Amino acid sequence: MQRLLDVPAPAKLNLFLHINGRRADGYHLLQSIFMLVDWCDRLHFERRADGAISREDLTPGHLPADDLTVRAARALQQATGCRQGVHIGLEKRLPAEAGMGGGSSDAATTLLALNRLWGLGLNRSQLAAIGLQLGADVPFFIGGRNAWVEGVGEQLTPVALPPARFIVVKPPSGASTQRIFGSPDLKRDTKTATIQGFAANDSREVAVIDLQKVLAVGHNDLQPVAQALCPDVGHCIRWLDSHGLQGRMTGSGTAVFAELPQTVNLADAPGDWMVRECGNMDAHPLLDWCTD
16 A cells, blocks of 8 residues: 655635625625645545545544545546545644635645545646635645635735744634625725735746735735624734734634734633644645646
């Protein structure tokens, strides 16, 4: 049997999330910058000759039997006609309902790993097309680069970011993404921005983003509604503020983050919060595992 051990599935942070409008089909038009960070789930894969797909939880949790890793493996089998199987061991380190793309990242890592383990030879675009059926964020993780995001989340333009450290805080409570996006109080008319408006260079190739300008000008339009639904979001932001840090929510989950210019004493955080320092990444660790 062939094994791939200790394969990472990194999280992402939304440096901002602006809602610019709403389509006739109800989907929201958004703009964001997705940034990869080095807080990761870990997945282990073992090829099965019988074609079966199984999953083992290597950390305490209550994941559904048909989680995104299993669904990704089945989708890859169906798309390629592959008769090989896999046993997946999942070390779930990223919090659920955080807005950090944990499940989508697990699915993307599964597609990238099985493409190699099963010897399928699919390119990045082919894997991304399969991933899009599983979730809107999966193609981002397959793309492997920090990205300017537009449309309903499907339009990705690679960007570069300066190295930085962040603190991420996740309270135990969550908030319903459906309720947030469905709220009549959600602001849906933020003025459209451009990459050039946040760029620190004039290059026509990959834009280098001015992180300080993004953090100063950008915001998360979902945050006021989420705070009303889940007061713990506001508690986390006020805790960061008490340490001189400007916090904001990432995505549609209840995790909040702030750039970390200095070391913060984490000991005074409530014991049921997850608090993690992490750094951004230039590229996904598995970027070279498939071709463009």
